[in-house]
Amino acid sequence: MPALPRRILIAACLSGAAALASSAPLHAQAAEFSCGAASAHGPQLTAASRFGAGKEGRYGFDLVDAPTSFAGGVCSSAKPFFFSVGLPDGNYEVTLKLGGAAPSVTTVRAESRRLMVDRLATAAGATKTETFVVNVRTAAIDGAPPQAATVKLKTREIGALDWDNKLTLEFNGDNPSVRSIAIKPVKDVPTLYLAGDSTVVDQDKEPWAAWGQMLPAFFGPGLAISNQAESGETIRSFQGERRFDKIFSTIRKGDYLAIQFAHNDQKAGAGEVPAHGMYKELVLKYVALARAKGATPILVTSMNRRVFDPQGKIVQTLGDYPAVMREIAAEQKVALIDLNELSKTLFEAMGPEGTLKAFVHFPANSFPGQTTELKDDTHFNAYGGYELARAIVQNIRDQQLPLAPYLRKNIPPFDPAKPDDVAAFKLPVSPMVSLDTPYGR
Structure with missing residues (x-):
């Protein structure tokens, strides 16, 4: 880059x-x-x-x-x-x-x-x-x-x-x-609301990116996307900071609510949200509230971190959270985008070296004022966020989810086992960068 x-x-x-x-x-x-x-x-x-x-x-x-x-x-x-x-x-x-x-x-x-x-x-x-x-x-x-x-x-x-x-x-x-x-x-257009953390959010500064901010390019003018995800959030803090209240103040019949949390919920300490406890309770709560509003809930399992075993296979680091999300989807008959599984396929296809080009890994001085090396195995650059968005879009089509009719018609098929060539990825770098904000999340 x-x-x-x-x-x-x-x-x-x-x-x-x-x-x-x-x-x-x-x-x-x-x-x-x-x-x-x-x-x-x-x-x-x-x-x-x-x-x-x-x-x-x-x-x-x-x-x-x-x-x-x-x-x-x-x-x-x-x-x-x-x-x-x-x-x-x-x-x-x-x-x-x-x-x-x-x-x-x-x-x-x-x-x-x-x-x-x-x-x-x-x-x-x-x-x-x-x-x-x-x-x-x-x-x-x-x-x-x-x-x-x-x-x-x-x-x-x-x-x-x-x-x-x-x-x-x-x-x-x-x-x-x-x-x-x-x-x-x-x-008169439906809105897809996104609730999640830094892997979903509109990352406002280079070189970070997330799948939520890449998603609008794949949808036509028949759908609005309101990405209200924020870095550092658990599903409990998202509620406590009134972010769900903001969504539910405007969500209406015919809209959609996609929910993806786990990366911060699992962190040990006072902020932990147990997968089989409050995490499941709050997911169920907001699934019910979305349905009560006439909106369609969609659950998304969190993508994997860049952690490989010696054989080049992804190590599951997210505990029980993906399994709990799958469990809720099955129990409640809610649409599920299993990004945890999709990302495993994608990252293993890229391999330990190839994923360095998808995550925020840059030597010192790659960006103005960035005097130390960036080594982030959780967050993505533009290429990584784009590839995850492509995997989600293809999964929407494969499952024929209600969102599928809103997709642009000329989107080529995507196989997570065959990611796009990073050398051919030429999305221009945004000038949105600030020395006043420390690099890292």
Whole structure:
């Protein structure tokens, strides 16, 4: 993975966000932002269009420099650029017209590095349209008592892109180029909520990644994904910090709730959540609550850690938690994605050396300010998170789960026993990195 630019991006420090949060949202209906001439549907974007600046500051380029070119009605640059719009909680359909005068390969991420458009190539002069749905949320909990009406965010989450009062898009790749950005609120699409830990979360900084933030790229605009997982969580702390309350304040009939916990629940000490005790009780509780809301629960067993025996086989380090999740799924007739088993196949196919390319293993100075070697056998880089997401998507199709009709039609089949060649994996590195946040989780 190439070294990142020397620019330091601190996701929690969003210029002007606090002042803008209390003002009315820019758009109650649809709006289109054009890199060409302004229209009746929205304004023209220029290098001076900056989020948080001036009276037009409810939309604009954000976090880094604006695109370097606006020629021919196209915003393009040799470097990544960001665009933000101040918006309240909800689901928003985003339609992008991508491409420009020169060839380009554009990757689009939303919020905290959620992959929405995966390396879309356009020839010189060509235009391709991509549509997807982005879930925007804040810590406020609808219907909660005023004295406890917010999620208890960790310090690192306060002001982060997944929890602020705006929708942010990252345009990245080889000459990333966009002609227009159309955004409108949507209420008639189901939402897949993700509840889990750091192996699921929208990891906001390179080089970490998780399967939850890769999943949106595989789904079309008929489904929204609200990844509310967070690093360090057990199922008990997820409840105690009111993260489940946040989900259940908006979940509705026809939605989905995927639950994956284990990595932190098993840690010995005061925070341990016994597999056959509180862990099972809380999984059962939230399965029942989802069904009571008319939503469909989906259970996910936790993926394995990078621990091999001398014969190159994965060592099961997660105790009884995967077995308990399978047991609940069978007893309650709940859909199960057995990522524990899928990851065993995937990691053994990669082998002890190959998995070094999927987990966060990097020599010192691979990234700005990273002066020590990274050796993490639990968390993934972009390649590892992407491969896990592909295994999940294929399993959804294989089981013909209710989520399957929402998948994009052109997704090639995937066999976890035959992972993608890491040498051919070219997902561009996001510039989201901060020296103020220690490496590691």
